[in-house]
Amino acid sequence: MSSIGSGYDLSASQFSPDGKVFQVEYAQKAVENSGTIVALRGSDGVVLAVEKFIQSKLHETEVQSMTRLFHIEEGIGASVAGLLTDCLMLVEYARDEAADYRESNGVRVPLKVLANRVADYVHAHTLYSAVRPFGVNIILAAVEADVGPQIYMVEPSGVVYGYSGVAAGKAKQTAHTEIEKLALSRTPCEELVKEAARIIHVCHDETKDKAFELEMSWVREGMGYERVARDTLMKADSYGKKALDDTDSDSD
Amino acid sequence: MPTEFTSLDDLSIGLNELSESGEKDLFYSPVSDGTTIIAVQYDQGVILGADSQTSRGRQLVSTKTRFKLARLHERIFCGTSGRCADSKAVLEVIKNRLHLKGIIEDSAPRVRVAAHIASKLCYEHRNNLETSLIIGGWDPVEGPQVYAIPIGGMMTQLPVAAGGSGSTYIYGYIDSMYKPGMSREECIRFVSNCVSLAMSRDSGSGGVIRLVAIDKDEANRMVLAGDEIPKFYQG
Numbered sequence: 001m002s003s004i005g006s007g008y009d010l011s012a013s014q015f016s017p018d019g020k021v022f023q024v025e026y027a028q029k030a031v032e033n034s035g036t037i038v039a040l041r042g043s044d045g046v047v048l049a050v051e052k053f054i055q056s057k058l059h060e061t062e063v064q065s066m067t068r069l070f071h072i073e074e075g076i077g078a079s080v081a082g083l084l085t086d087c088l089m090l091v092e093y094a095r096d097e098a099a100d101y102r103e104s105n106g107v108r109v110p111l112k113v114l115a116n117r118v119a120d121y122v123h124a125h126t127l128y129s130a131v132r133p134f135g136v137n138i139i140l141a142a143v144e145a146d147v148g149p150q151i152y153m154v155e156p157s158g159v160v161y162g163y164s165g166v167a168a169g170k171a172k173q174t175a176h177t178e179i180e181k182l183a184l185s186r187t188p189c190e191e192l193v194k195e196a197a198r199i200i201h202v203c204h205d206e207t208k209d210k211a212f213e214l215e216m217s218w219v220r221e222g223m224g225y226e227r228v229a230r231d232t233l234m235k236a237d238s239y240g241k242k243a244l245d246d247t248d249s250d251s252d
Numbered sequence: 253m254p255t256e257f258t259s260l261d262d263l264s265i266g267l268n269e270l271s272e273s274g275e276k277d278l279f280y281s282p283v284s285d286g287t288t289i290i291a292v293q294y295d296q297g298v299i300l301g302a303d304s305q306t307s308r309g310r311q312l313v314s315t316k317t318r319f320k321l322a323r324l325h326e327r328i329f330c331g332t333s334g335r336c337a338d339s340k341a342v343l344e345v346i347k348n349r350l351h352l353k354g355i356i357e358d359s360a361p362r363v364r365v366a367a368h369i370a371s372k373l374c375y376e377h378r379n380n381l382e383t384s385l386i387i388g389g390w391d392p393v394e395g396p397q398v399y400a401i402p403i404g405g406m407m408t409q410l411p412v413a414a415g416g417s418g419s420t421y422i423y424g425y426i427d428s429m430y431k432p433g434m435s436r437e438e439c440i441r442f443v444s445n446c447v448s449l450a451m452s453r454d455s456g457s458g459g460v461i462r463l464v465a466i467d468k469d470e471a472n473r474m475v476l477a478g479d480e481i482p483k484f485y486q487g
């Protein structure tokens with residue numbers, strides 16, 4: 001499926017004869033090596049879930065270092081897949097742009113505007129040989145006053161789309177199949193946290209992947225952005241594990 | 253749109269008398285709005301009203317039919333008072349910024365954002381500007397809103413706001429007659445009465461009454477001239 005660049009892949013300032021920018025394609029590969037992230041838009045908000053690989057048993061998970069969920073602005077959250085340090089740069093950019101908009105305009109940045117700004121920034125890094133593209137898919141989520149809950153995802157090429165549900169990372173195909181089965185617009189976030197946890201468990205490959213930790217946060221109408229509370233998270237996690245075990249036993 | 257002008261013939265006759273009596277303010281005064289501007293918010297929309305007179309000093313009426321309710325965007329209008337040149341300059345900047353913002357963000361700018369941009373401009377240049385604004389409009393996020401931005405650039409959201417030299421004469425009337433929950437027609441009558449009363453007592457206000465009625469569906473410009481202006485006790 002992937003072709004070798006053979007000479008046209010040395011910098012982002014070059015096209016290949018078949019019309020590809022290989023550096024962007026390689027950046028997309030970096031995202032595909034990362035743990036899966038999922039975003040679901042429900043009736044009253046958006047749930048963000050992350051399959052966070054645990055690099056070593058010595059990692060202290062309580063202090064939430066190496067998190068992949070970020071608070072961008074009041075009521076705006078983000079989840080990221082790909083090279084973590086690239087992700088951190090983009091998160092900082094998103095935070096700066098959102099703060100700047102509020103300072104100039106007196107209101108919170110509309111999510112569409114923020115997503116487009118981040119996309120322009122990512123795209124700018126696909127034009128020059130002096131920089132490399134971001135190996136990041138970033139999902140931005142918020143509840144907007146006039147249009148309700150929104151999800152946008154920016155890819156390494158700089159394209160940005162709005163979604164009702166989306167996934168990125170290793171098992172995004174599996175995740176997309178699961179997401180399509182859900183009746184998202186009619187489901188409240190209370191229910192969707194359980195479904196998101198289940199999808200992450202389905203995506204996780206026990207044999208190939210390291211141990212993982214489930215991370216979740218949400219933006220909800222009137223509640224802003226929050227990490228999902230510990231007990232809700234635990235309940236969703238066990239629901240997810242149990243649903244997976246049930247499916248496994250069904251297939252005997 | 254009528255432009256400000258002064259007939260030099262009129263001026264030259266009076267110049268000598270004026271300089272002898274020490275009153276130089278006629279010739280050297282910048283054009284200013286001795287003005288009455290007012291805006292009131294009701295359930296569905298906003299009514300803005302203004303007089304139409306500008307003066308140089310307190311002696312010459314330089315324009316009798318000025319438009320003091322400027323369109324910032326489809327559903328956002330701004331009443332101005334103070335030095336005309338300053339008002340115009342600030343309005344142009346706000347108009348351009350809102351225009352570009354509406355196109356780039358692909359949605360109508362919010363009234364709050366227009367007011368914030370205006371307030372920031374007026375504050376940052378407060379040492380050089382002498383202009384006071386009242387912004388009224390409708391947007392899908394917050395509905396009808398009125399913001400007062402007096403000289404200095406502070407921004408306050410109010411259900412009813414009045415400004416300009418004429419406003420001082422009608423605060424009593426506003427306080428006694430304004431009630432929340434008025435209908436569109438009641439608001440139009442209220443605003444017309446306010447401007448009429450101010451015009452009859454403030455030498456800086458006069459001409460016709462200009463009104464703009466803004467709601468979800470339209471921004472409707474109206475004029476009350478001559479006999480249409482509400483009549484009160486004339487003494």
